[in-house]
Amino acid sequence: MQWVLNIIIQKRNLLLFLFLLGIGIVFSSYRSSYHQTKLQRFGIIISGGVFKSINNSKSYLSLTESNQGLLAENSVLRQELLQYKQTENSISKSTLNPELSNYLVRSASVVKNSYAKARNILIIDKGTSDGILKDMSVVGPNGIIGIVKQTSDHFSSVISILYQDFRVNAKIQGKGAFGSLSWEGRDPTRMVLSDVSIINTISVGDTIETGGMSAYFPKGIPIGTIIDLETPTSGGYYNIEVSLLNNLTDLEHVYIIENKKRSEFIDLQKKSEDGTR
Amino acid sequence: MVQDSLRVLLGFFIAAILQVLIFDNINLFGFSCPAVYLFFIISYRFDSSQFALILLGFLLGFVIDIFQSSSGANTIATLLISFIRPMVIRFSFGVIPDSNTLLTMKSRLGNQLVYISLMILIHQFALQSIAYFDVTHLTLILRNSLVNTALTFILLLATLNLTKKKN
Numbered sequence: 099m100q101w102v103l104n105i106i107i108q109k110r111n112l113l114l115f116l117f118l119l120g121i122g123i124v125f126s127s128y129r130s131s132y133h134q135t136k137l138q139r140f141g142i143i144i145s146g147g148v149f150k151s152i153n154n155s156k157s158y159l160s161l162t163e164s165n166q167g168l169l170a171e172n173s174v175l176r177q178e179l180l181q182y183k184q185t186e187n188s189i190s191k192s193t194l195n196p197e198l199s200n201y202l203v204r205s206a207s208v209v210k211n212s213y214a215k216a217r218n219i220l221i222i223d224k225g226t227s228d229g230i231l232k233d234m235s236v237v238g239p240n241g242i243i244g245i246v247k248q249t250s251d252h253f254s255s256v257i258s259i260l261y262q263d264f265r266v267n268a269k270i271q272g273k274g275a276f277g278s279l280s281w282e283g284r285d286p287t288r289m290v291l292s293d294v295s296i297i298n299t300i301s302v303g304d305t306i307e308t309g310g311m312s313a314y315f316p317k318g319i320p321i322g323t324i325i326d327l328e329t330p331t332s333g334g335y336y337n338i339e340v341s342l343l344n345n346l347t348d349l350e351h352v353y354i355i356e357n358k359k360r361s362e363f364i365d366l367q368k369k370s371e372d373g374t375r
Numbered sequence: 376m377v378q379d380s381l382r383v384l385l386g387f388f389i390a391a392i393l394q395v396l397i398f399d400n401i402n403l404f405g406f407s408c409p410a411v412y413l414f415f416i417i418s419y420r421f422d423s424s425q426f427a428l429i430l431l432g433f434l435l436g437f438v439i440d441i442f443q444s445s446s447g448a449n450t451i452a453t454l455l456i457s458f459i460r461p462m463v464i465r466f467s468f469g470v471i472p473d474s475n476t477l478l479t480m481k482s483r484l485g486n487q488l489v490y491i492s493l494m495i496l497i498h499q500f501a502l503q504s505i506a507y508f509d510v511t512h513l514t515l516i517l518r519n520s521l522v523n524t525a526l527t528f529i530l531l532l533a534t535l536n537l538t539k540k541k542n
Contacts, residue, residue, distance in 0.1 A: 111425050115458040118433045122454055125437070126447030126505065133446050136508050 139250055146221050146253030149210040157207070157350060164350055171239045201316055202356040204229065208349045209253070213286040218258040220244065222352060225252040235315045235355045240343040242266065242308060242319055243352050260286050260346055267309040268321055270300055276309050279321065279340065286347050289322065291338040302327050306340050313363040316355060383419070387431055390415035395442040398530070406519060409527040410449075410498060412439060414534050416457055417494050421464060422475045425457075432457025445506070452502035456494055463493050478539055491535075492528055499523045 106113065127134040157164065206228075210221040224230045226249045236243040236256050244258040257264060260281050268279040268291060275298035277291045291306060304324045310317025326339035357363070394412035401409060412435060419428050436453030443449065456463075464472060467490035474480040480487060499520040507516050 111429060111458065114426060114429050115454065118429065118454050119451065122433070122436075122447055122451040125440075125450060128447075129440075130446035133508060 135248075138248060138255075142221060142248060142253050142255050143250050146209055146223065146250070149221060150207075150223055153207065153209045160350075167239060168351075200358050202358060204354045204356070206230075206254075206352055206354055208352055211258075211346075211349050213258070213260050213347045216262050216283045218260040218346075219247070220256040220258055220349070220352075222254050222256060222354075223252065224354065225249045225254050227251045229356070230254050230354055231356070233314065233360070235357070237315075237319055237353050237355060238344040238346075238349060239351070240345075241321045242315055243344065243346065243349065245314055246354065256352075258346060259289070259342075266315065266321070267311040268306050269309040270294070270298070270324075271305040271307050271320075273298060273300065273304070275300060276311065277338070279306065287342050287345070288325075289340045289342060291324075291340050292335060294336045294338060296329055296334055296336055300324065300327065300336065300338070313357060313360045313367070316357065379420075379423075383423075383427075383431070386415050386418070387435060391435060391438045394439055399443060401526075403526060404522065407522045407526050409523065409530050410495070410502070411527060411530050411534065413453075413456070413495060413498060413527065414531055416453065416460065417491055417531065418477050418535070418538075419460075420476045421472055425461060428460065429454065429457045448502045448505035451505050452498050455501050456498045459497065460494070463490060463497070467493060477535065491531060492524065495527045495531065496520065496524045499527070 123137070127137050204224065206222040206224040208220055209223050210219075212218045212220070220236075220243070222230075222236070230246060230249050232246055232249060234246045236246060242259060244256045244261070244264075246254050247257045248255045259266060259279070262281060262283050264280065266279040267276065269276045275294050277294035279289050279291050281289050294300065302324050306321045306324065308315040308317060308319045308321065320343055322340040322342040324338055325341045328337040330337060390412040394410070398409050398411045401407075415435060416428070416432055419431075433450060433454045436450035439445075439449040439453070440447055468483065468486050472480070472486075473482055477487060477490075500516070503516040503519045503523075
């Protein structure tokens with residue numbers, strides 16, 4: 099114990115300097131949003147680099163599990179491909195969904211993942227040099243993950259759907275009922291679907307998917323299944339609890355989806371909003 | 376002892392007030408603003424506590440930042456030169472300076488000038504780097520640092536000349 103005190107006394111000037119420097123940096127980021135953005139960008143680069151090397155060794159140890167997951171995903175994709183081929187044979191190409199070509203999918207590895215905070219962020223190993231831009235949507239093997247928040251050359255930070263204040267437009271598969279999906283900050287496997295009117299008939303076990311009513315996520319990406327449903331005594335909306343299909347606490351690979359017509363969508367939305375004012 | 380502390384505190388307030396009220400309003404070439412408050416750090420006694428100087432340097436920069444509504448660059452830059460001052464003193468004067476304060480130093484004018492200019496240059500470079508915080512603005516950072524250093528150097532020399540004890 100004595101030696102710790104000796105070091106503190108000997109290095110008191112350096113320790114005071116570092117402490118005050120920390121306060122200075124916090125003060126600087128508090129006073130200027132420019133500095134805050136720059137510091138966050140710097141943070142992504144540093145934590146991206148550090149966590150990438152940790153992740154490399156971790157992923158080496160879990161190769162078997164990753165392979166199994168990828169094999170399962172491949173089999174699903176192959177199955178879908180076969181279905182498409184069948185459709186292609188039976189009907190002409192022009193009847194195929196042209197929307198599929200509106201999206202570009204890129205893969206990335208997760209280098210840092212948080213799920214225990216009220217506002218969780220992921221860091222992935224792809225950045226602007228790989229064509230990743232702010233506001234692109236991020237999905238996992240089993241459903242949505244989040245939205246790209248900030249990018250550096252080789253890394254990007256992603257706002258996870260486990261982020262309080264973040265809402266996703268969602269619908270119940272096979273039905274016309276739309277709602278708003280949000281996270282209450284407790285369990286990383288559960289989310290709440292609100293604003294679904296009680297005039298819709300829904301039941302436990304129904305699948306929830308993206309509604310496509312925003313420029314972020316394409317329509318029809320699965321999110322989770324309804325595990326609990328309450329019909330309120332007053333008010334016209336259900337209280338729905340959803341179990342997520344993706345395990346957001348164990349993510350290694352994600353896909354980033356670029357909506358090629360996003361700017362067109364946003365321009366039109368802006369114009370329409372301006373017109374209604 | 377108490378008298379020395381009071382003198383230091385008085386110096387602190389005078390430096391802050393003069394900077395905020397007078398020198399911050401000098402806008403030479405539209406971008407240059409001299410940091411004459413560095414007089415407090417530069418003229419601080421060589422044998423006084425460095426711990427206290429680091430604290431006072433931080434506070435002085437903080438006060439200037441509050442009044443300039445700037446992003447915290449003065450706080451960090453002033454803290455930095457308060458911390459590295461002993462190294463600059465050793466570099467400029469060798470192991471032991473002739474006198475314990477610049478205000479009573481009579482000899483070694485060249486060393487004094489090296490000490491003053493180095494302190495200002497490091498402070499200005501840190502200040503401009505933090506303010507712009509972007510490598511692509513390096514030429515702007517260098518231009519502002521050099522012009523501000525020259526302007527501050529002239530004003531600090533004049534202030535030192537006025538305050539030096541004459542025997």
